[in-house]
Amino acid sequence: MAGETPLAATRTPWERAVGRLKAIVIDTVLLALALAMAEFLALAFSGRRGPTGMLLGAEEILDLLHYGWIASLAFAGAMVWNLFEHFLGSSPGRALAMGPREAEEGLEWHETLRGWFVAVLIELTFFTGWLVTEVDLGSFLTKFSKASGIVRGLVHPSGAVLHQGLVLLVQTIFLAFMATAFAIPVAFCLSFLAARNLTRGSALSRAVYLVTRTGMNFTRAVEPLVWALIFISWVGIGPFAGVLALWVHSVAALTKLYSEQIESIDPGPVDAIKATGARTLQVLRYGVVPQVIPPFLSFTIYRWDINVRMSTIIGFVGGGGIGYILKPRVDLGEWGEVGTLVLLIAVTVWLMDLVSAKIRERIV
Amino acid sequence: MGSGAEAVRIEGLSKVFDERVRALSNIDLVVREGEFLAVLGLSGSGKSTLLRCINRLIDPTGGRIWIDGEEITAAKGAQLRRMRQKIAMIFQQFNLVRRHSVILNVLTGTLGRTGIAGSLLLRFPQEERRRAVAFLERVGLGDHVEARADTLSGGQQQRVAIARALMQRPRLVLADEPVASLDPALRHSVMRHIEALNRDEGLTVLCSLHDIDLVKAYATRVVALRAGRLVWAGLPEELDMDVFHEIYGEDAEMASNASL
Incomplete structure (x- = not known):
């Protein structure tokens, strides 16, 4: 040295x-x-x-x-x-x-x-x-018997809520889908404003970048359950409040993912299109969009997957979906019915995970 | 040659990056119509910055540039876009839209004059499509019109870029190390197409190169940059060992001594 x-x-x-x-x-x-x-x-x-x-x-x-x-x-x-x-x-x-x-x-x-x-x-x-x-390790090690009812319920699911559970499960998946679908166009537009490499032009565009980034970070920091409470008082209890809650959170999350993808594009095609005398919108359409479409699709499917998970519990506060009938049964100690619903959720989340991973593999 | 009207006039051009890195210092240069001007220099000597200042992909920090007598350094918005249409650019890395078809890449050369609504939907007039196919045939890619750009070899991609440049109906072509990322065996096939732009279409060409053999084979005049300054200007046949050392420094060695 x-x-x-x-x-x-x-x-x-x-x-x-x-x-x-x-x-x-x-x-x-x-x-x-x-x-x-x-x-x-x-x-x-x-x-x-x-x-x-x-x-x-x-x-x-x-x-x-x-x-x-x-x-x-x-x-x-x-x-x-x-x-x-x-x-x-x-x-x-x-x-x-x-x-x-x-x-x-x-x-x-x-x-x-x-x-x-x-x-x-x-x-x-x-x-x-x-x-x-x-x-309190003592309680953890000696008081299992108090929870054994739940475990017994999980192992012996009751068929009583199977039909209602399945119906609400379909609602849960659609809830996640609609939240994702509504989020795509908004996040797509915002992501261009939140990409550093596209907003270097003027003081105004840098200000837009900062405002968008900060706004999205703040929105993302608030949990979907809190957004659900806000939207329940806005549009009333039900799945639409859940859609809106997951939508807001998805917009923020997707904007971040999309804009980071835009920041990592190859600047070469952008230069080439700019050099032809194209307008800004044309430069974005030809220089940026083709480069980001496959990763955008991948992120979007991943987001739908996350939204399905979240939508299973958004019903706990009244946001629709399967959580809406799960919560009262937990409170009443109907463990057999709880077991049925938890199994339905587990299978759905597992399937979504599998499908989304497979599709994303194909795209990238 | 060298007697035509001024195609490009550059006065006192400077570019400083991040207030520290001086890429170009006080460049004065006139390019005449119909010239094939080679820009020589080491990598980092400012060749690429010079070319990119001419079509304002980079904004200079000082100096002025005129294209056909019109000042591009003062142009904004629609005027700048109109001036850029007349200046085609060919890049070292081809810079095609990789996921688009070959013909769509060629058609992007018309973006400066096509309607915005149609072009956002990737639609172009039939007339332009016919021209695009004709240009692709001219550069020997008539069989690859619908192929995806990234399925082509490097030499083919650069020929697509040349067809894109033709599509612009330019008066001036800026070529930034057009063959530096190509296999040496393919360099002449691409250079000959650029030469054809100059000789057959009568376009003014500014081409940065670092291979003296290529300069001697294709250029009608040469300027050399060293550390952001214009250090030499002359004819290709005037390039000798002394000039070589002036451009590349005393330590440089000639890759092909025989050619001097």
Whole structure:
């Protein structure tokens, strides 16, 4: 390594300053997390609180955070670690933001303070998570009998809901299909606006790109079940609300997939068509569309597949489909009928999966 | 030759990418009607950028360009599209629409003048289809009219691109390393078709090449770029060892010494 220029030396002072700033921010966050979790565990195990004291402990820690004690302590720790890294070794933040010091190359994790810190942080997270999610292995291992009714129902499905279940299953598949079908034209148009390589022309087109991208990311972040609640109050309980909920989510998801495909096209044909004096729409029609049609088809079928899965539970909140009759039977404990419906769903999802994989194989 | 009217006039042309990479520096160049002008230079010397500035696939950062006396660097919208129709381009990678048929690719040469509604549905006038078939026959692809473009060999694809260029009814042809991705044995078959554009159709041709043998065989005049600057201009027969080193640097070695 002797003859090579160290990486740090190739950086400008400005880049080094930014890197160091990032390192201190990351270290502060990590140290604050470690301190908060250690505090929480100490309170939980101090004996002064029973299992119900957990939440109280959490509140106390939120207060502490609020008053900034842990934050300032963590910040002080981060500063010390970054100032004295010659003795303490690179901090985790430094390692992430700028890479570890050269002197540490080839060290095992247990030979650095950073390694030990990360190991302790992982342990702390695990035990804190155990308490926060109220893990109860005892119930898991000894109280199976309470759920045995469901398992018995799955093994002995009742024929009473078979007919209704099949009818609603057909509705479920159509629900997913309509949501996908409505999503295609909208996502197709939006994807051109959300493709970076087509929106470099002017400040206006870059703004359109940003707005479309942000809007779609936000829409996608909201789960279809939440969209279903919105549309149920809009158009009323029933499958159409489910169609709309899955439609909105599909538009966002397909726009993202489509536009990423547009971004990865070969720019050559676009140049060639542009050079003939073609208009923008013609350039898209000849230079872009032929390149993206097969992957678009593949994504669309995949999306229909996902929509079938989602539409089986969209009925839980009143969005139509098979979930609509599944929910009350779960609540009433009609396990035989639940078993029938769950089996119907499983077979459908499995078949869709198989068919969609086969079709997509053919296309690409 | 060289005595015709100005087909292209370039003054002070510069292109800087990302405010850092200087691809072209202050290029002045006049191309006369009917010339076959070869542009020589190493890869990265700015040949491709120069050609793409002429039809504005790349917008220059400085300087002006006139085509037949009309300034393309000032043209916008419909005017720019009208000017581009008169300038055909042939690319190193052919740049055909791979999933479309050969004839549809040739017909895209007419996009600048066909109605937008029909063309979005891939419809073209019968008259244009007849011309397309005639051009395909001329470049020896009469049997491949309905074949999908990506089923053709590289040399065949480049001939489709030449037919597409003819379809445009151009006055000027820009050819960007037209034979660089072809098998050496096929280079002359494609170059001869480009030569025919120049000799039989009377089109002005600007062709970037890096093979001196091809320059000597086809060009009527040569200019050379080095690091974005015009370093030499002359006739093909004036290319000798000194000029070669001026263009390619002292370290360069001649691939075929015998030809000089």
